[in-house]
Amino acid sequence: xxxxxxxxxxxxxxxxxxxxxxxxxxxxxxxxxxxxxxxxxxxxxxxxxxxxxxxxxxxxxxxxxxxxxxxxxxxxxxxxxxxxxxxxxxxxxxxxxxxxxxxxxx
Amino acid sequence: xxxxxxxxxxxxxxxxxxxxxxxxxxxxxxxxxxxxxxxxxxxxxxxxxxxxxxxxxxxxxxxxxxxxxxxxxxxxxxxxxxxxxxxxxxxxxxxxxxxxxxxxxx
Numbered sequence: 668x669x670x671x672x673x674x675x676x677x678x679x680x681x682x683x684x685x686x687x688x689x690x691x692x693x694x695x696x697x698x699x700x701x702x703x704x705x706x707x708x709x710x711x712x713x714x715x716x717x718x719x720x721x722x723x724x725x726x727x728x729x730x731x732x733x734x735x736x737x738x739x740x741x742x743x744x745x746x747x748x749x750x751x752x753x754x755x756x757x758x759x760x761x762x763x764x765x766x767x768x769x770x771x772x773x
Numbered sequence: 774x775x776x777x778x779x780x781x782x783x784x785x786x787x788x789x790x791x792x793x794x795x796x797x798x799x800x801x802x803x804x805x806x807x808x809x810x811x812x813x814x815x816x817x818x819x820x821x822x823x824x825x826x827x828x829x830x831x832x833x834x835x836x837x838x839x840x841x842x843x844x845x846x847x848x849x850x851x852x853x854x855x856x857x858x859x860x861x862x863x864x865x866x867x868x869x870x871x872x873x874x875x876x877x878x879x
Contacts, residue, residue, distance in 0.1 A: 668795045687795065689774045692831065694824040696800035718800040726799065761785060 672729040673721070674703055680704075681732060682706075682740075684714060688753060690771065697771055698762075699730070703739065712744035715751070717768040734766065742766075779807055779827070780834040786810075787838060792834075794859060796877065803877055804859075805836070806828065820852035821857070823874040840872065844855060848872075853858075 673681045686700040698715040709718040742765060745751050751758050763770045779787045792806035804821040827836040848871060851857050857864050869876045 668797055671797065685822065686856075689775055691777065691834075691836075692829045694802035694827075696795060696802075721800075723798045728797075730797075 668699075673732050674724075674729050676731055676733050677718075682729070686719075687754050688715065695771060697759075701732075705767075711747060713747055714739070714742055714744045715753070715762060716742075717763050717771065719768045719771065720766050754762075757773075774802075774805075779805075779838050780833075780835050781836055790836070793824075794821065799877075801877060803865075807838075817853060820845070820848055820850045821850075821866050821868060823860070823869050823872050823877065824870050825874045825877065851875055 668674055668686055671684045673683055674679055681708060682701050682703040684699045685702050687696050688698040688700065689690050689695065692699045696718040700716055701716055702711075703714065706763070714736075716732070718732065723730055727734055743751075743762065759772070760770065775790055777790045779789055782811065786836055788807050788809040790805045791808050793802050795801065796803045796805040802824040805824055805827060807820050807822055808817075809820065822838070823838075826840065827838055829836055831869055849857075849868065859865070864875065865878070
């Protein structure tokens with residue numbers, strides 16, 4: 668899963684998955700951590716995006732992410748050497764709310 | 774999740790999780806790949822075990838695996854440099870059957 672390409676619904680390359688964050692209890696991927704490479708103007712930032720925001724394409728072996736460039740550019744990213752505290756419920760709520768996804772833990 | 778200890782229901786150390794295998798479509802952990810270290814007499818072998826066979830202990834931050842030593846010793850393991858073909862449906866069926874777990878893909 669790590670290294671899998673992420674594309675827009677039109678098929679444009681957005682970036683790739685650098686890490687996955689798994690809920691240890693349920694064994695479900697909570698977040699895919701994406702680097703948007705050259706797509707965004709935000710150098711090395713990473714973005715933890717709810718897994719439910721992705722759709723897997725079996726045909727192309729990649730993930731389709733239907734989020735506008737504007738929304739991604741304004742998203743709460745973080746530096747690779749300063750990950751957010753993912754045990755913090757507020758952080759989780761804020762991220763899921765930003766991407767308009769139902770919390771996976773409810 | 775990788776590196777998390779695996780213990781018996783009595784709390785005896787069995788080994789730890791070396792890898793996780795995720796179904797890319799659903800984002801669910803299909804298998805935890807476990808090394809049983811000194812517990813089994815089978816040197817460096819790895820074992821892909823259905824995630825549903827584990828129970829996560831929030832208290833101890835480890836996984837409880839309720840499978841007898843005899844059953845683990847007879848389990849279909851593999852060498853770290855020769856992973857099975859996990860795309861093969863028969864392999865998946867055989868493993869889930871061996872551990873008496875309902876297939877995650879149905």
